[in-house]
Amino acid sequence: MRIAICDDSSRGREDIKNILKEAFPEIEVREFSSGQELFQAAETEYLPDIVLMDIAVNGADGTDGMETAGKLRKLSPEIILIFVTGVREQVFQAFDVGAFHYLLKPVEKEKLISVVAKAAAEVEKANARPRYMLVKVPGGYRRLNTADILYAESDGRKVILHLKQENLEFYEKMEELEQRLGEGFYRCHRGYLVSLSEIMEYDNANIRMSNGETVYLAKRKYGEFVQIYGRYLKG
Numbered sequence: 177m178r179i180a181i182c183d184d185s186s187r188g189r190e191d192i193k194n195i196l197k198e199a200f201p202e203i204e205v206r207e208f209s210s211g212q213e214l215f216q217a218a219e220t221e222y223l224p225d226i227v228l229m230d231i232a233v234n235g236a237d238g239t240d241g242m243e244t245a246g247k248l249r250k251l252s253p254e255i256i257l258i259f260v261t262g263v264r265e266q267v268f269q270a271f272d273v274g275a276f277h278y279l280l281k282p283v284e285k286e287k288l289i290s291v292v293a294k295a296a297a298e299v300e301k302a303n304a305r306p307r308y309m310l311v312k313v314p315g316g317y318r319r320l321n322t323a324d325i326l327y328a329e330s331d332g333r334k335v336i337l338h339l340k341q342e343n344l345e346f347y348e349k350m351e352e353l354e355q356r357l358g359e360g361f362y363r364c365h366r367g368y369l370v371s372l373s374e375i376m377e378y379d380n381a382n383i384r385m386s387n388g389e390t391v392y393l394a395k396r397k398y399g400e401f402v403q404i405y406g407r408y409l410k411g
Contacts, residue, residue: 177299178359179292180217180224182208182241183260184233192228192260192283199289200296202410209233211244218251220351223358225254225299226292228279231261245273252358254302256295309356311337311346318344322360326385328353328369338389362404365392372408 179196183189189207196205206222208214211233218224227248231241245257257273262281276298277291307322320339329336330350337344354363363369368391370383377384380398384390393401 177203177296178222178224179203179205179226179228180208180214181205181228182211182214182233182244183230184209188230192288195285195288196292200292203296211241215244215247218248219355223252223355226256226258226295228258228260231259242273249273256298258291258295311344311348313346322357325371326374326387327371327391330367340387362401364397364401365394368392372405375405
């Protein structure tokens, strides 16, 4: 599970991070000093499950915390937004973007832990439900259960999706598909994206999937893969 802390105060970020790491050592926590920095990361390589956002945070582009929250909501409707503010009146703005909760500064340790624990429980419930995605096929769109995906393979401008019962080809960049699938999938090679739940064996060069097929594991990604897969198995 991923948590992002977005606050232009380094002391504020550090205080919250220390509390969370002590209470939830298994959770991955990253800090961002601006909404712009957070959104760029969410678009490319770090889409958080939970965001603790200071409403007053500003980026180089002038985007405040509320605007960033709105952009994150469009990017990922499931994301859980928790606002942190020093002004009680700002709380009402949070409802416009479907905030899960808000916390008033200075943040109370017990309150922070309680709210994040409830948010984490919501993430777990959401992950337990079937997840679906739409892919564009000739003549329209097709809904797929992501649990049916073994791995994806890049083929020029197309992606070949290896499903449990069939293979499906469609036009999409691997980077975009990786972002859409999110947690539970890993880009083990520039040409392959695998479902962590369908991995049976691996070594420093290959990963064998549950259907017996093998995909490449880039040597430079081996260490990162072992860590991510280990965390996945621990739940």
